[in-house]
Amino acid sequence: MAQAVRHDAMRARNLALVLGELNSSGPLTRAALSEITGLTKTTVSKLVADLIEAGLVVETGAVRDGERGRPGMVVQISGAHIAAVGLEINVDYLAVRVVDLSRTVRLRRTQAVDNRRAQPGDVVGLLRDLALRAVDEAVEMGLSVVGGVLAVPGPVDLVRGAVHNAPNLGWRDVPVAALLELPFPVQVENEANLAALGELWFGCGLSDFLHVSGEIGIGAGLVVRGRLFQGSHGFAGELGHVVVSPEGPACRCGGKGCLEQYASQDALVSAAGGTLTSAGDISWILSRLEAGDTAAVAACERAGWALGVALSSAINLVDPDTIVLGGIYGPLFPWIGDAVAATLTSRLGQMRDVVPPVVVSRLGTEAAALGAAGQVIQRVIADPAALLQN
């Protein structure tokens, strides 16, 4: 619930206000910060001094803007000291990213594995090794890792830091956060949600969108005014099980005609005439598409139509500003994008002045791990006072 506001909370909020403004509006002088925030120059100076002392902010020299008057000293968020790790466990790879406070990616490590049959303990062990080596390298760069977030493909128990149910990994109720035993706090989140946040902080610069993650399953993350919508239990965004056709093919969720039966990676491959062994990899279908194979093209159009049907329900329910297609839909966009947009226009165009545009994500498989690291950074920027106390 809401908490009492004492003097320290007042200061904490103003620190966050200044740091947040530097984050969103880039390098600024104290005078500019004072004008934007409405705080006096005196107060801004004191707040900035605290942030500089904590290493969150640096002075980067005077502005020479040709204006008359004394030039201001520009301050900006410092990427030199604070860092966060983003971790990802997926079906066929593990990923670690280290991002500094200025949201610069300092380290990328990806390791191909096959987690379909692996034991959770083994997978977590591999990821820990990967993460610890990354942290060592970060320390050598002078960075201090303040926390991490782990992306997993499936619904998550946010409070326990456990994977609730990841069907593609074959995991059920695995307390990954505790198993990882890393030397900093680690939160666990759903991959699709984190991919949406990755798009928010490292992607196209939008702050209102529904990000669709096409993978083995299909997930989505909704960002409204720069914030992730999680629903009542944190399970929001299960686009893959939105109904496309109520008496369609049976789905592993128990339903019938869910979007996953039409537009998931496996559904696409088999619709294009591929075998089960060619599933798990998008390159096969991409090569067929580039060769102009009609079955593959038709499969994409049908998947695009189904995605459009599911998205029209989603748009009616959650009213996103833009649709961002990510995951496998990134490389497939040239063959799928138009079908999605056409379906949306035909189903929504009459009611709405503007049908949400459908755009492509350029982050690819990096989105979730970047979003994971970005979430830690976001927490620091939203509450720098928590860090100052140490």
Added chain:
Amino acid sequence: MAQAVRHDAMRARNLALVLGELNSSGPLTRAALSEITGLTKTTVSKLVADLIEAGLVVETGAVRDGERGRPGMVVQISGAHIAAVGLEINVDYLAVRVVDLSRTVRLRRTQAVDNRRAQPGDVVGLLRDLALRAVDEAVEMGLSVVGGVLAVPGPVDLVRGAVHNAPNLGWRDVPVAALLELPFPVQVENEANLAALGELWFGCGLSDFLHVSGEIGIGAGLVVRGRLFQGSHGFAGELGHVVVSPEGPACRCGGKGCLEQYASQDALVSAAGGTLTSAGDISWILSRLEAGDTAAVAACERAGWALGVALSSAINLVDPDTIVLGGIYGPLFPWIGDAVAATLTSRLGQMRDVVPPVVVSRLGTEAAALGAAGQVIQRVIADPAALLQN
């Protein structure tokens, strides 16, 4: 954006904290408030004194709880001075409700009209008369009306206070808030959203649910942790146009197989064998159901199935804790509730530990107008300092 926190903002937040606690946890002594909020007894006393002076709170005598020690003076939110009006324009009635700060309904006025063919100006004029008479009566009760909210059946332009598009009224782009010319600020909101808020503040006491408003159209309002989810443009919750069957009957929205084609009032009546003239009134179908008419019962089961299909998409997307059926689904619940719940269980039961329970709303057509008034009250409780300044 976030704003600078000065001393006055600190006080404003602590006032809101105390008033909010009185609102959620009922009558309390200053000592109890101090313990709950974490503020010192001194501070709580000063804040409570300000709230009493403003007439928002009253002392209601000492507690005799049999404990030793000096008994505390209980304070509680006062309904004696501040009031809000909830207004509703619907297809076949106008409604006004006056609610005081303690969320007691002080006045109910409903007027049956037929707005299908009426001009916006005439309808608004009637509503203004109704509202002004209600305000006069409120003043006689010693109440001062601080604001109002108007519920309209259709998407709304929140900033302009205009009806965007209300197909059942035949309205397009009508600036109702300005036309009303009432002596206090009036906001306009979608009927389905306000009905959900009505359920939150005057209904079953839940704070996490998806409220379905069955009327001529079908809308929904999502409440997460006591807050309404509105989406990026305020158009969220258009459950009526969620896809039930992608190649189903054409809908007036331009889509095919939308929920409204299966479960709206008109769809139910014609599925039960009624004529168009018997639409617009639920009593006809209710009498058939009570008489055990098989066509009517089958129509309800089919509507319940369709509602279940649409809700299973909604649950996958927004993860509500509970489904509350309101509007016409209230009286129809005995014939429709089981079909909805059964469809949800069969489509979601395998993936989820708990399928959101389906419950009935008991507010009926009052929900939206009460939610409208409640929203004004909510704003006062969330920021009492704004009122203290006058």
Added chain:
DNA sequence: CCGAATTAGTCTATGTTGTGGACTAAATAT
């Protein structure tokens, strides 16, 4: 090249607000 104007940032006195502990008030327990 020098003084006036202009803008950046710091310093000092002040005001508002919450805190902590002493104090008064009003009840129950012994």
Added chain:
DNA sequence: ATATTTAGTCCACAACATAGACTAATTCGG
């Protein structure tokens, strides 16, 4: 009747932001 306990008030104090004076560093105009 006295001790104990709890409620609420009073007062000195601390934390923080403010307002305006002050110093610093630049451009403009002669």
